[in-house]
Amino acid sequence: MLDLFLVELWRSLLMLRRYPLELLGAVVTLSLIFYLLFLGARFLAGPGAEFGGKLEAVLVGYLLWTFTLGAYNGLAFGLTEEAQTGTLEQVFLTPYGPIPLFLVRNLAELLGHALLVLLVALCLMPLTGAKLAFPPLVILPFLAVLLGGYGLGFAVGSLALLYKRVGQLLGLSQFLLLFLLQAPGEGLFALLPLTPGAALAREMMAEGAPLRPWALLLACLNGGAYLGLGLILFAQAVRRAKATGLLHGY
Amino acid sequence: MEPLLVAQGLAKRFGTLEAVRGVSLALCPGEILAFLGKNGAGKTTTVKMLSGLLLPDGGSVRLLGQDPFRNPGALRHLGAVLEGNRNTYWRLTPLENLVYFGVARGLRLFQARRRAMVLLEEYGLLEKAHTEVRHLSRGMQQKLALLQALVHDPEVLLLDEPTLGLDVETALRVQEKVRALAQGGKAILLTTHQMEVAEALAHRIAIIHRGRIVLEGTKGEILARFAGNHYVLELETPPPQEVLSRLRALGVEGEGPFLYRGDGEGLWRVLEALKPLPLKRVARAEADLLEVFLKVVEHA
Numbered sequence: 028m029l030d031l032f033l034v035e036l037w038r039s040l041l042m043l044r045r046y047p048l049e050l051l052g053a054v055v056t057l058s059l060i061f062y063l064l065f066l067g068a069r070f071l072a073g074p075g076a077e078f079g080g081k082l083e084a085v086l087v088g089y090l091l092w093t094f095t096l097g098a099y100n101g102l103a104f105g106l107t108e109e110a111q112t113g114t115l116e117q118v119f120l121t122p123y124g125p126i127p128l129f130l131v132r133n134l135a136e137l138l139g140h141a142l143l144v145l146l147v148a149l150c151l152m153p154l155t156g157a158k159l160a161f162p163p164l165v166i167l168p169f170l171a172v173l174l175g176g177y178g179l180g181f182a183v184g185s186l187a188l189l190y191k192r193v194g195q196l197l198g199l200s201q202f203l204l205l206f207l208l209q210a211p212g213e214g215l216f217a218l219l220p221l222t223p224g225a226a227l228a229r230e231m232m233a234e235g236a237p238l239r240p241w242a243l244l245l246a247c248l249n250g251g252a253y254l255g256l257g258l259i260l261f262a263q264a265v266r267r268a269k270a271t272g273l274l275h276g277y
Numbered sequence: 278m279e280p281l282l283v284a285q286g287l288a289k290r291f292g293t294l295e296a297v298r299g300v301s302l303a304l305c306p307g308e309i310l311a312f313l314g315k316n317g318a319g320k321t322t323t324v325k326m327l328s329g330l331l332l333p334d335g336g337s338v339r340l341l342g343q344d345p346f347r348n349p350g351a352l353r354h355l356g357a358v359l360e361g362n363r364n365t366y367w368r369l370t371p372l373e374n375l376v377y378f379g380v381a382r383g384l385r386l387f388q389a390r391r392r393a394m395v396l397l398e399e400y401g402l403l404e405k406a407h408t409e410v411r412h413l414s415r416g417m418q419q420k421l422a423l424l425q426a427l428v429h430d431p432e433v434l435l436l437d438e439p440t441l442g443l444d445v446e447t448a449l450r451v452q453e454k455v456r457a458l459a460q461g462g463k464a465i466l467l468t469t470h471q472m473e474v475a476e477a478l479a480h481r482i483a484i485i486h487r488g489r490i491v492l493e494g495t496k497g498e499i500l501a502r503f504a505g506n507h508y509v510l511e512l513e514t515p516p517p518q519e520v521l522s523r524l525r526a527l528g529v530e531g532e533g534p535f536l537y538r539g540d541g542e543g544l545w546r547v548l549e550a551l552k553p554l555p556l557k558r559v560a561r562a563e564a565d566l567l568e569v570f571l572k573v574v575e576h577a
């Protein structure tokens with residue numbers, strides 16, 4: 028398993044090195060989207076408007092979104108692409124089984140996603156003048172959010188495996204994700220995927236609040252539950268795909 | 278010898294189409310089974326069921342005694358070149374592909390690397406080891422697909438049209454390699470539309486038609502069975518008219534090389550009729566696989 032992780036990590040780093048423009052493109056696009064929204068909001072609010080702590084909170088939500096995005100749609104994109112190019116069946120021939128392999132692959136791609144978020148943060152902080160705190164402990168709610176993101180990723184991955192063309196759905200649902208990451212983390216909202224962890228991270232980074240252990244526990248339970256759900260769905264989808272011969276392109 | 282791969286009564290339907298109906302196969306070490314059939318006969322469907330990629334509606338697959346659907350660990354012993362697939366990552370180099378797939382198939386990282394270098398060297402791809410696969414020629418890509426199936430040194434190989442799109446020389450070289458792999462003890466299933474490739478390599482032959490196996494046996498047995506009692510005769514010079522008419526009376530056909538359909542006893546009568554004309558060749562006619570294939574598939 029360790030070797031599998033290392034080789035997946037190596038592969039994802041190779042891709043980053045060989046196709047750096049893809050990362051750069053993502054950084055520019057993601058930074059630009061937020062910056063334009065920011066400019067638009069400032070224009071509407073009139074000159075000299077102050078957003079107070081709101082700007083920071085929104086930016087943290089946005090960064091979390093870019094972070095979760097990779098976990099959310101990475102698997103579905105990967106499956107679609109590999110089914111089309113015809114490597115998916117070879118990947119399924121692994122003795123580790125497809126689910127452990129994709130879990131390990133997700134984990135290995137984390138580094139690339141973290142790099143992306145960091146670069147977007149470094150672009151947007153000076154551009155918008157937002158001041159973010161990076162307490163090391165904030166990594167914990169990030170991870171909780173990530174678990175849920177992977178869970179949702181396995182769920183849409185199931186759709187990708189069975190229905191192939193999920194590009195549209197992915198595009199639209201990404202904005203749903205944005206909503207989840209900006210929603211309050213209390214009450215019924217805490218049952219939605221991602222929300223409790225996102226709310227906690229927002230508190231910590233935008234307001235400099237300390238880590239609340241109970242909130243973290245809730246966030247982890249939430250993330251773990253959605254990950255479990257996603258994996259169950261994915262296992263079903265793999266079975267369906269194997270039964271109907273959907274592992275390849277047509 | 279114990280078969281390494283056993284399939285029993287495999288069946289698969291797609292909607293109303295019964296693509297595979299009750300296919301049973303066994304692959305023993307050191308043996309090449311040529312799996313032949315027309316387009317759409319069910320070869321690829323069978324191969325995918327054997328490799329755990331397609332769940333059969335009925336029947337079972339045992340790979341070294343294990344069910345690859347229940348226990349993916351069994352796939353450690355299987356390598357496959359799948360038809361119509363690229364089989365490798367286009368944005369990686371051959372070396373990277375082999376290392377990646379080696380580890381994904383259960384090797385340790387250092388083992389995969391060592392094995393990759395050995396294979397690239399052996400198959401003459403070393404100088405392209407660091408070129409992205411998308412920049413390789415089609416033949417090289419196909420060769421790499423084979424290496425990808427070999428990287429973890431599996432006991433069982435499923436090769437679905439491995440020589441598709443290769444030039445004559447490369448195809449021959451791949452043929453040699455496949456033969457050598459079998460001599461080294463691997464159990465190999467090979468599908469191909471090139472009958473001469475199948476005839477050159479196969480120890481056993483199975484012909485599938487509309488999802489059913491219609492003929493199975495060792496190559497020698499099948500060719501002999503279809504050859505029947507036919508003899509080919511050649512003379513140094515064309516026979517005079519009266520000899521020719523005697524031959525015709527005995528039922529000899531043909532002009533240049535003559536064909537006699539009859540038993541050994543009848544053959545002596547033919548030879549008697551030819552005496553004392555100089556003979557160039559007398560031989561029992563051999564069926565070739567193409568002939569067998571066409572006959573079987575027509576009559577099925």
Ligand SMILES: Nc1ncnc2c1ncn2[C@@H]1O[C@H](COP(=O)(O)OP(=O)(O)OP(=O)(O)O)[C@@H](O)[C@H]1O
Nearest residue numbers: 271272291296314315316317318319320321322323
């Ligand atoms: N995933 C699928 N969904 C629906 N039908 C399928 C699927 N895969 C194969 N078939 C059908 O099953 C039949 C057998 O196909 P298969 O690919 O096994 O043939 P084959 O013997 O490999 O042919 P070829 O020589 O052309 O490769 C064909 O009629 C094909 O259209």
Ligand SMILES: [Mg+2]
Nearest residue numbers: 320321322360
């Ligand atoms: Mg086929």
